[in-house]
Amino acid sequence: MEQLRHWWTLGAFEFKEHIIAMGIGLLPAYWYLWRQPLSEEDAGVRRWLTVFLAVTVWYAFGAGHVANDFRGIGS
Amino acid sequence: MTRTVDVDERSSQFDSSHAIDGPASATQTRAKVRTFVFTFGIAFTLLYTVLERLNWPLFTYQPAAGKLYFWLHRPLSGEGPAHVLVWLDRKCRHRRVRGGLDRYDYFRSVAPPGDRFLLRPGRALAGRPCCTEIYITGWATFDADFLDSVWVAAPPAFVGAAAITYFVPPRLAERAWTSWLLIVPIAGLVVLGNSLLIYFVR
Numbered sequence: 001m002e003q004l005r006h007w008w009t010l011g012a013f014e015f016k017e018h019i020i021a022m023g024i025g026l027l028p029a030y031w032y033l034w035r036q037p038l039s040e041e042d043a044g045v046r047r048w049l050t051v052f053l054a055v056t057v058w059y060a061f062g063a064g065h066v067a068n069d070f071r072g073i074g075s
Numbered sequence: 076m077t078r079t080v081d082v083d084e085r086s087s088q089f090d091s092s093h094a095i096d097g098p099a100s101a102t103q104t105r106a107k108v109r110t111f112v113f114t115f116g117i118a119f120t121l122l123y124t125v126l127e128r129l130n131w132p133l134f135t136y137q138p139a140a141g142k143l144y145f146w147l148h149r150p151l152s153g154e155g156p157a158h159v160l161v162w163l164d165r166k167c168r169h170r171r172v173r174g175g176l177d178r179y180d181y182f183r184s185v186a187p188p189g190d191r192f193l194l195r196p197g198r199a200l201a202g203r204p205c206c207t208e209i210y211i212t213g214w215a216t217f218d219a220d221f222l223d224s225v226w227v228a229a230p231p232a233f234v235g236a237a238a239i240t241y242f243v244p245p246r247l248a249e250r251a252w253t254s255w256l257l258i259v260p261i262a263g264l265v266v267l268g269n270s271l272l273i274y275f276v277r
Contacts, residue, residue, distance in 0.1 A: 011274025018127070018267040022260040025119030025232070028112040029256055048257055 001070060009070055016063040023056035107240055113252040115236035117259050122232050124263035128270065133230075 001010045030053055033039075033046040135144045 005277075007274045007277045011271050014271055014274065015268060018123075019264060021123050022120050022264060025123060025229075026116045026256070026260060029116040032109060032112040042253075045253055045256060052257065052260065 001067075004073065006070065006073075009066060012063045013067045016060050019056045020060050023053050023060075026053065110243065110252070111236050111240040113256050114239045115232055117252065117255050118235045118239075119229060119232035120260040120263050124266050127267060 001007075001013075026049060030049055033042050033049060038046070131147050133146065135147055136142075
């Protein structure tokens with residue numbers, strides 16, 4: 001990627017490491033917030049934390065997929 | 076008969092006190108778990124951002140001495156040069172912008188045959204043109220992403236969260252912590268994303 005100067009792909013892949021690390025750090029809180037019975041007072045933070053984790057997972061999937069497909073470029 | 080009734084009453088009192096203690100204890104435990112997981116989430120994401128920006132490793136490897144140190148460790152006298160040459164499988168590499176370590180490019184010929192990791196002071200190689208298959212890290216850190224990323228933040232975050240859970244009253248933590256659970260990771264991603272801007276503005 002560096003040789004072909006695809007900096008956007010490389011940068012997006014580097015960012016994946018950070019976003020996944022943040023997601024890992026929040027997993028214990030996610031586990032707690034979804035324990036039964038669900039707490040009504042935590043509904044807001046539960047919703048937004050779930051959205052955040054969904055974004056991290058989908059971003060990682062997309063960035064990893066693009067980086068993986070990059071192997072086909074120039075071959 | 077009277078004694079039997081007394082015993083039954085005492086027994087039922089004992090049972091009811093247990094019944095009262097049980098939910099109270101469960102609530103207390105739940106509050107402690109809540110404080111811990113929220114504090115850990117905040118501490119982890121905050122520490123990850125700070126340590127990533129400062130580029131502090133979890134371990135430092137000194138290949139000359141063959142020693143592995145916990146945390147950041149500058150080479151002591153007698154431990155040999157502090158630079159590590161790392162073989163790269165490419166003709167000419169661009170300097171990596173990530174990580175913050177000083178990295179330099181040198182000719183492959185400076186490496187003894189067969190050596191994939193070797194030590195050389197960077198100064199001795201200064202002035203060589205950049206077109207090579209070797210680069211030197213600034214000082215001998217173990218150049219592995221799994222060491223300088225996620226795991227470096229986890230142990231201190233765990234210890235800090237455990238300490239705060241023990242000492243801080245759950246009510247205070249509940250009021251102060253909850254919103255920070257989302258603010259800190261997002262702010263951290265903004266800071267870390269900003270450090271990667273160099274990739275996107277070329």
